[in-house]
Amino acid sequence: DAKTTQPPSMDCAEGRAANLPCNHSTISGNEYVYWYRQIHSQGPQYIIHGLKNNETNEMASLIITEDRKSSTLILPHATLRDTAVYYCIVRVSGSARQLTFGSGTQLTVLP
Amino acid sequence: DTEVTQTPKHLVMGMTNKKSLKCEQHMGHRAMYWYKQKAKKPPELMFVYSYEKLSINESVPSRFSPECPNSSLLNLHLHALQPEDSALYLCASSQGTAPINYGYTFGSGTRLTVV
Numbered sequence A: 001d002a003k004t005t006q007p008p009s010m011d012c013a014e015g016r017a018a019n020l021p022c023n024h025s026t027i028s029g030n031e032y033v034y035w036y037r038q039i040h041s042q043g044p045q046y047i048i049h050g051l052k053n054n055e056t057n058e059m060a061s062l063i064i065t066e067d068r069k070s071s072t073l074i075l076p077h078a079t080l081r082d083t084a085v086y087y088c089i090v091r092v093s094g095s096a097r098q099l100t101f102g103s104g105t106q107l108t109v110l111p
Numbered sequence B: 001d002t003e004v005t006q007t008p009k010h011l012v013m014g015m016t017n018k019k020s021l022k023c024e025q026h027m028g029h030r031a032m033y034w035y036k037q038k039a040k041k042p043p044e045l046m047f048v049y050s051y052e053k054l055s056i057n058e059s060v061p062s063r064f065s066p067e068c069p070n071s072s073l074l075n076l077h078l079h080a081l082q083p084e085d086s087a088l089y090l091c092a093s094s095q096g097t098a099p100i101n102y103g104y105t106f107g108s109g110t111r112l113t114v115v
Helices: none
Strands: A009-013 A018-023 A031-038 A043-049 A061-064 A072-075 A084-092 A106-110 B004-007 B010-013 B018-026 B031-037 B044-050 B053-057 B062-069 B073-079 B087-094 B110-115
Touching: A009 A018, A009 B031, A018 A031, A018 B053, A031 A061, A043 A061, A061 B073, A072 A084, A084 B073, B010 B018, B018 B031, B018 B087, B031 B073, B053 B062, B053 B110
Parallel strands: A009 A106, B010 B110
Antiparallel strands: A018 A072, A031 A043, A031 A084, A061 A072, A084 A106, B004 B018, B018 B073, B031 B044, B031 B087, B044 B053, B062 B073, B087 B110
16 A cells, blocks of 8 residues: 655644644555544544545545645644544555555644 | 444563454455554554555564455564564554545554563
């Protein structure tokens, strides 16, 4: 699976949009981009995933660049409860390989 | 039921003790996983069970012994652990080992302290 690069930490003001970048310049054509988050002392939680089109669900939006070498997770109106470590993972959907977590981004939402 | 339930939430054990961690899900998922997470580090895969058979062992020491008695239950038996084994142990499940949608569902973990 392609390696990802994320900033180690970011701050965001409550109520503002949080934009979390992820670089995956070696991504292959059949690899999906997945985002998970882990709130302190809890298990990771699935947020969203996509292949090449932008995706939106009730939690977040995922913007993937046209060349697929990077993506951005957008939390449109961040709340204090969104403070967590956010993991960007790329993997082949349908492969037998398992979720491998990188270092992630610690997002802190400030009041 | 859309949850993975792990018990106990906290466990303190001595290096000569034998204990077990339990994980349960009733979503009909046929793949279950154990991850280990040290403080301020990402989760690391330990074991994968697919259709109740062990399919992946990431070179985990034999003092950790997984067991999958049925499709809903996953245990991790612990024996003669070391203080460096203290960590958060996470269980997860998925519809198969190759999930297409929605990925994995994780439990809240068992915080293990070895003294």
